[in-house]
Amino acid sequence: MTAVARPGPRDRLLAAARDLTYRHGVSVGVDAILKEAEVARRSLYQHFGGKDELVAEVLRTSAAVDERRYADGLDSGGDEPRARLLALFDRLGEFTGREGFHGCRYIAAHSSLTSPEHPAYAEIIGHKDRVLAMLRAELDAMGHPGPEGAAIRLQFLVDAILVEEAVRPGLGAAAIARPLVEAVLDAQ
Amino acid sequence: MTAVARPGPRDRLLAAARDLTYRHGVSVGVDAILKEAEVARRSLYQHFGGKDELVAEVLRTSAAVDERRYADGLDSGGDEPRARLLALFDRLGEFTGREGFHGCRYIAAHSSLTSPEHPAYAEIIGHKDRVLAMLRAELDAMGHPGPEGAAIRLQFLVDAILVEEAVRPGLGAAAIARPLVEAVLDAQ
């Protein structure tokens, strides 16, 4: 029985780095990541080349997970675009209320990374672009009169919820923002 | 003529730290701050006790400046509360469009500081509380039906503008958010 097959060093590194960089920021040390992953120092540099590339890969894989979460949130609202977008914000409220949530990984990384040359930088921008495109697609589908501006406004609200709930845990940012979401959707 | 009187080491340290922690984050090294301030290493520990206290003092004095800027922004709108709040967001748009702007110092610090025990942490929360109170006072004055929620929503928009303009320089976040500001103010 190989049922409990332990993931390889690469996956353990990614998992540990995903956890630790979220909890302590991307400035967390490689030693802590190696210890958490129970992986040899050499394996990190063998698989990723360096810490920066590991961080970039963490953001890349996290972005895929998070974008999938957004897609699921939309789908939880059914077929009608307006209901889908409202459902997305409901799911966001649930997500930001969960224990362990303490902010947006990408926004935090953006303010931590000192230069746009960092390989993780492009992942941050790419993630935000893709989320924006998802919002835009729903607005297009519902025939919103100004889908471009509205999509940006919805992303403002998403990010505001993520930031404020981190700064003031338990605030219930998503519920507070609800009327603004409706204002965006119902704008003439 | 003592016209060019150089500020003392304490003020030079504060100015250098204010600049460098904004540009590079609070994780900037003390060596860089000392060099920029042209101050002896010993003076830092004599005046502030340590880096953490220096950072806290930087946030404290920066908060006073920024809150004054918000107050001036309100005043630029005249006497009528609604006009004052709209003017605040106009001034915010000008401010975030200026060269050298690259995000909100307090939000960045919040995601960098690892623990709420850090002396700077209270300054962050205090600043956000005071800005919220300023918004709330205007909403009260204009007889807004739901001033508490509306104040939080306005702060969401302020923070969203600060964050998004940092992530996407040149976006014009304040102008994009304008309809949402009006939606908050005109809510029944």
Place this chain on the structure above:
DNA sequence: CTAACGATAGACCGACCGGTCTATCTGCTG
């Protein structure tokens, strides 16, 4: 069996971290 490969532990590197120290210099006050 053996050769090869991937992973392991851990020593080691130079650089930098925040913080303490001594010694020297400068400018004000009595």
Place this chain on the structure above:
DNA sequence: CAGCAGATAGACCGGTCGGTCTATCGTTAG
């Protein structure tokens, strides 16, 4: 002038940073 307080430069400390190294172990393929 003497003396003192505050500022200076810079050596120094232990610890940690990201990254490279050697040597050993375990598995697997030939």
